[in-house]
Amino acid sequence: MTKFARALAGAAPIALFLGLGAAHAMQPATNSFPQPVAINDTIPAPKDVPYPGGTIKLAVDATDVTRGIFTVKEVIPVAEAGKLTLLFPKWLPGNHSPTGQVSKMAGLVITADGKTLPWVRDTIDVYAFHIDVPAGAREITASFQYLSPTTGNQGRIVATPDMLSLQWDCVALYPAGYFVRQIPFEASVTYPKGWKSATALAPGLSGDTVTYPVVDFETLVDSPAIAGRNMVSHELTPGVRLDIAADRPDQLKASPEQIAAHKRLVEQAVKLFGAQHYDHYDFLFTLSDNLGGEGLEHHRSSEDGTDADYFTDWDSSVAARNLLAHEFTHSWDGKYRRPADLWTPDYRTPMQDTLLWVYEGQTQYWGYILQARSGLATKQETLDALASTAAYYQNTPAKAWRTVEDTTNDPSISQRRPKAWTSYQWSEDYYEAGKLVWLDADQLIREKTGGKKSLDDFARTFFGMKDRDWGVLTYRFEDVVAALNSVVPYDWATFLNERIYAVRPEATLGWIARGGYKLDYQDKPTDWWKSREKAREVSDYSYSIGLTIGKEGAISGVFWDSPAFKAGITTGSKLVAVEGRAYDKDLLKSVITAAKGGTQPIHLLVKQGSEYRDVAVQWNGGLRYPTLVKVAKGEAGLDKLLEPKK
Template sequence: MITRFAAVAALLLATAAPATPPPGNSLPQPVLPTDTIPAPKDVPYPGGTMRLDVDATDTARGIFRVKQSIPVAADAGHMVLLYPEWLQGNHAPRGAISQLAGVKFSAGGRPLTWSRDPVDVYAFHLDVPAGAKAIEAEFQFLSPTRSDQGRVVMTPAMLNLQWNAVALYPAGWFTRRIDVQADVTYPKGWVAATALKGSKSGDTVRYETVDFDTLLDSPVFAGRNYRGEQLAPGVRLNIFADRPGQLAATQPQIDKHKALVTQAVKLFGAQHYDRYEFLFALSDMQSGIGLEHHRSSENGVGPDYFTDWDGAAGDRDLLPHEYTHSWNGKFRRGADLWTPDYRTPMRNSLLWVYEGQTQFWGTILAARSGLLSRDEALGSLAYDAAVYDTRAGRTWRPVVDTTNDPIMSARRPKGWTSWQRSEDYYVEGMLVWIEADSIIRQRSGGRRSLDDFARAFFGLRDRDWGEVTYTVEDVAAELNKVQPYDWGTFLKTRIYDVRPTGVLQGFTNGGYKLVYTDTPTGYLKAIEKASKGTNLSFSGGLTLNGEGTITGVMWDSPAFAAGLSVGQKIVGIDGMTWSAETLKDAIRAAATSKAPIPLTVQSGDRLRTVQLNYTGGLRYPRLERSTSGASTLDALLTPLK
């Protein structure tokens, strides 16, 4: 007897396309690429020191003009110059090659013909004439002039010079073995700050000779409106603003930044820099940033960080986060992330330590230093906990797979973030480390905590600002030294396995529970004010900007069921025109009436009416104490003495 399955299979086989195309069709074969770019060697570059000259005075048009002299290695012949592609803090190949223009090469005053590598577009091939001592390069780096072109890095008031944007390097050597000396000419009267030492002559600063890695790890902020504050010996806060009045930090605000340094050094027990420069831009013209370096960090927020302190609560964990990276990410680094140059692909599998634990310490240090009040810190944690407790994508995608997201999506916006997931290794990673801290504190009777792990893992080799790599086995082994436990299984189930539930365990262990009330926390109010938006993530499942355009819809939420999606605009609410308060009033009323909320939605030039079937009222997350005894979370937030 033939089964139904067998019959269907036989039919499919009988009707399948032939294994080869019909006779007479053309059948090309691939032309396999040949890599003609030399692999890096860990030996000194034999050509000598590169020279770099950057003219950064064209702030009206956002143009950096560059001249670079690259000594030729003996008998170089064919030479390949590379533009940095894989940039560590970006976790992806995002060197801004498209903004490089006007490229010309010469040797001994004679122009040279160049060709771009047909596979690696960051590589330039040159034939070096006999007797040439150096290649002279000229080009421009063109700052985007609007945010839809990319990150704006030069304005009439300030600039952010990232050396990877304005420098080439010879292929074939570890970049730490290539020396470079840079000069930069700034607009008249501007102040420049960087971790590099330099001497000024007129408007030009000549910086010390360093290896190429150190150069790229030492960016510059410069501007006409500047304020500097010494936070500790060797640690300086360099503040740049669009307008002078935005520099008006109060002494209590500065003292909180000083406390950040004090608390971080107490935590880690060592410093991995000879000096540290916070580069801090307050601007709505230059694009924001948060990027780590060994001896500095690039930080950019809105212009009212100091002058609207309460409203800037969402920005006040940025400096603690980037400062933590000096220890976690720059000094200790996942073994598969470290590379010998900026062409070799980086692998992100340990970003749940690199970024996840940095997100953890960024929040904790913000609380311990007073940059976030205790209530603001709890409000921040409550919101993060609620987001990940309800994140539908946790049912199919593990945290470790999100470490691929910077490469896969290049940080572009997504339509269904709650389902697709994004770079969740940051915040969900942080929640895992909160649970780990609670376990250590409980099992040790409060004698040990994740502070002990931080000191042992990140605090070794005081003043060493090289790199020490690690594996996941190293992380588990160090945790086990702090507190014996099955840390290998702990990390596997929370990071490497699909885990739809359990994200709140660290708070439960810590004596808190996640609850929802009809009033947002002060922290969430500040976030809404800063974004000029409306957050109804837990009150129907959507977020909107100030004009009513939907910026987020939670997967499988009532908003999802109503057919709403990102980019649509709510123009009417039960016969009334759009306003955030009208929508909130309708949600309140539906909690009593139990009736769906009619919404008029615009998509392009079309209008339609949908029914938002949500009757749960306004719901905002907060953390409440669930026990009257000792709390591991309270202990975690307490400043070190």
Template sequence: MRTAAGLGLVFGVLAVGAVGGCAPEAAAAPTTPRASLTGPIRVQVDARDVPQMVIHAKLTVPARPGALTLVYPKWIPGTHGPTGKVADISGLRFSAEGKPLAWKRDPEETSEFALNVPSGASAVEVELDVVVDKRWGETADVSDLNWNRVVLYPKGARARDVQFEPSVQVPAGWHYATALRRVSQGADAVSFQRVSLETLVDSPVIMGRYGRTIDLGTALGAPHALEIVSDTGGAVDANEKQITAYKRLVAEATTLFGARHYDAYSFLYILSSDGRSSSGLEHHASSQNLSMPGLFAKDDEFRAASKLLPHEYTHSWCGKYRRPKGLATPNYQEPTHNELLWVYEGLTEYTGWLLAGRSGLSQAQDSKDHLALIAATLDAIPARKWRSLGDTTYTPAFGQESNRPWYSAQRARDYYPESLLIWLEADTLIRQKTSGARSLDDFLRAFFGGASGGAEVKPYELGDLLAALNRVAEHDWKAFFEQRITEVAAHAPLGGIEGAGYRLAYRDKPSDLQGVVERVSKTLNERFTLGMVVNDKAVVTDLHFDGPAGRAGLVEGSILVAVNGRKYTAELLRRTIAENKGSASPIELLTERDGFYRTHRVAWNEGGRYPYLERVASKPDTLATMLAPRSR
């Protein structure tokens, strides 16, 4: 998963599935209940009311008479937390043989529904209505269908064992796309091939009033396509330069890993007028992605989202095929164990950064400026003084969001950007230890490549990963990662940047990429001067409590009214910071919060301070080597 909400746009943090998916053999689970073994579950989805933010579904669940407990998916793959929203159910009715059935919700496991199947009945009919989840930029003219939101399945069943026969009705005239294989398409509905629950949940559908399919060619015997839907006419018009970069992404990824674990791959892209930031969710044979409708028309938006598709595509290998054992649960009611998210997401973030550069989706200077921004941001946040990177892997389980208040005092999903820096350092170490003969590329190919074929899950543990790294280059990798993951560190890990021939430095003007990020996210990033971020409504959205603004008494959520007695604008604040360099006077900020006005005297006279990577001439430029294309 990748999200560019809040700090994700700075970090570059921020997903549909193959038909033949299989669950990990290593995961233990109760035997699938007999009630689900009498035949496949039929799920018929009516999405014609998505413009009104409602989805209807009818399920026919084969069952034998007696007690039956059906469950609503809770722990959703890729989100790493209990994000299945049973609260979104807005209608739930059970019946058998045309007669209503009484049901009861479990008082503790509120996603469980118990009922009794009457004598003589062979199936339970379920009518299920859910409100549309607004996470994917849904509007009256663009939407999606994530199947975990419209299904119930027998309690205790393994997701690989329960079979579904799915179909969907989309609004008339809309374009739709999914990795599911179509069996038939009539006037009323599209029917898809029978699949397991695991594959169904791994195979979302996107839909919109406007749409386009772009062929990205065949690699390793599998076709690839960019599927775009939008609520805005013209938004789907990617140009040839952009399409060429996506084709190169496919070529670079398949060259890097040397194998694929899908029969076909679709980049599913929703471009929504309600898409305020970029985000994505990984699947075996596709990824579900969200950006703004200006993605292909506006250079800023394309550059800001350049690493989204490379990240999600990488997950087909790192996360879906090779998956930490603690994340390879047998069904969607069992909690995941997220201790290795610094691999699942962090290594994917690093590999996505590599592929974005190698494919041309990200230019070399943007790739370097991206490293500078995340390194400086991580180095500055006060929360790293008390919380280790490893502890942030628990964040999804207790629901912290990256755009919540007081991020800098708490940390959130820092296992994305900080792990990128750690894996960059591992890459430079391998190159140094082997005199350039090997790199992390060799590890990625050996550990995540395997043999080409359909969807497969091959779980691993930390020891397997360390052993694979040692086969590429001998090193005390256990101690290397323990120090960087489990220990509290006052500063960000900069060894990779330094090992690649650069150093983190600061100058008085923001990099071009920082300007892009600020314009797209509509924020002013003054973390490295006053210790705060301000949005386009003049609201302080993040504050370093121990920074100059925090020490002057500013509070997160305050509205900036004036700077040195003049009406606040972002341009005025940045210019004032620059002009106050060397001055003995503080910068005076007038703020309003909850109807009260306060004046703050902010002590800062060092002028503008914005990160960039400074070249160290005495060392080889390893970043240039890392980002050089590999495919022909």
């Protein structure tokens, strides 16, 4: 790990800045100005040895949910006097980027034996804090607040009057110089009175004041907690629980059929992979219209957050039901088997994301397969979801200049900040474009083996060893190729290089024909498409006029080189009127439909900033929504892929 020298030059003589002569410059200054602090420390590189101080005690007061303020007291034992650097987590697992929330940390005070110790933030790595531990001190105490977002533009809201989400990386400092797996922590939390809580540290539901068992810091960060006024827990299979917090008690009411589908998710995943890489597992599931949504993997749990009506409006929530399948898959793909350059010894060492097309892309693939096999979504709904992905990559122009592998840099490049032209820029496309590559691999294996083998065999080979081992087994590109070749000999290195590492102007859609289907477009949206529109609160006309329109006509997306793009419409504009009448989505649909087969443009009144423009959109192809149409007779490859495992 790189070591950074900390040497700051002192201030230049004041006289030089004032333009005074040399004689004047030699006179004593009449005013005293603060001088920059010279930081000569180097931040020690992490070593795989036990932290000599002993167990760190972390106490979090999470009762101020009205203001979203978490108050932290951390007692850190020290083995010796001298220089100590404390680190706030920066490179976060699952985020694949330096997204630690140090900007929301405030009120830091460090004491030893009742005396305040000065601290200095590192001027190069602002996540590091330097302290001089005085002689005789056996421990230091760090106190601070984590000021969580109070509105969505500050970040994800993690505390409401009804529930909270506690991520330990936001409320803990740790000593530099050690692998985080070598630093023991004993954490305790005070939640609001009468609330229940859940975390993999204490399976199932706990009360409002909890002291958790001593674990290493890596395990602690990997074991977030949720708590709420309204909570319930369901055992899905022995050792696997669905812990649910909701805004209101009635939103917790899941039917036996709904819970049965979640039970089948666990059963189908275990049948697929052939082993479990946890001693127990908790889905930490928040249903809220106020708490920020989430989907973040952990080894023995996952943070899963979606709209409050997940159970109560089941028919419309199909687009959200992939969430749990995706995050659960990560226990195998991403946590147990992890790309070698994504494993780091601490949260300061930079991660490298080159194999996210396996970590996330194949997880995305299995998430959709498992949603169908478990019945969380129907086979048709899953086919419709795959059609949506296929249509996007058939039409996106970004594939003509950018590789899928290059998008693995996006977590660091853009950190999910909004983009004006996503279809041309791409954004973390290793998820969905990666999913297509694994669909292609599956159907190719089925074709070459006469249906006797599939990517299921790769999953069992690559992820299914050492049942109940929840360590970390890393891999490289060559290991992926070798595992594929063990299923069926083929030039898999070229197969992956062509689809992942090379610019590929044609979309990866060979799996559709091999699977017995074709991609088509129809004038009515599928049920899955309508569910996704509802979840995103948009109307999506990407494959007709090229617009995605949100609330009150806000244009949230413009497809590159589409009719709307050619007419000069931009993301961030507002659609005010359609053919001289106030915009509503039904009116726009009827106008697009009426223009089909004609020659006249569609006139839209668009507000961009303070300017109103009448825009003529030349489109006469009607409404177009993607779907997969079966062309094979009998059971085809895609049909077999989506069947439950016996």
